[in-house]
Amino acid sequence: DIVMTQSPDSLAVSLGERATINCKSSQNILYNSDNKNYLAWYQQKPGQPPQLLIYWASTREPGVPARFSGSGSGTDFTLTISSLQAEDVAVYYCHQYYSTPVTFGQGTRLEIK
């Protein structure tokens, strides 16, 4: 199974500042035949289901604010929130859909400083 490891486990950032969450996969999740990284990011607010933010490592889901961006390739990935808003307080999960079983990172809790 591919293990996804996020860092940090929790993060406190001031409003308007940049937040960065890292995710590392135990195996390469870049599929050579289509040159795509099979990596997604989800946001989960309390009492709500996860919401897809980013897929193919860097493609924003329609309706997701432009302040959210994803980067990285192979085994190392990053989710960046360029200017933190109050409504961004949530737990963020990275997710690999390269192989079965699909797996998730342990989550990063993002709070306001």
Added chain:
Amino acid sequence: EVQLAESGGGLVQPGGSLRLSCAASGFTFSNYAMSWVRQAPGKGLEWVSVITGSGGASYYADSVKGRFTISRDNSKKTLYLQMDSLTAEDTAVYYCAKDLRSGGKGDVWGKGTTVTVSS
């Protein structure tokens, strides 16, 4: 609007059984694989099972293999999860998710249904 709505959760004794349902609307259900994902209280996300659009193939997490059975009725646009031999470790919110699979991005999730296994 694409929607998924889970039902069937509740309190069950250890060793008991429960069947969850997930009603889909707003998309061509049979065209998409469907998954169940669970989240234990205060914990992260754990993929449980996936079934192909036709229902011809299914896969399970090792933690539920042999105890849970995923199925679907494309005529009713409904996904199911039959859970047998339940233990306290199965206590969680169970979500269904559209196209959450190897190669699929899991773009729509239901609100979840809560399963509590306790005596």
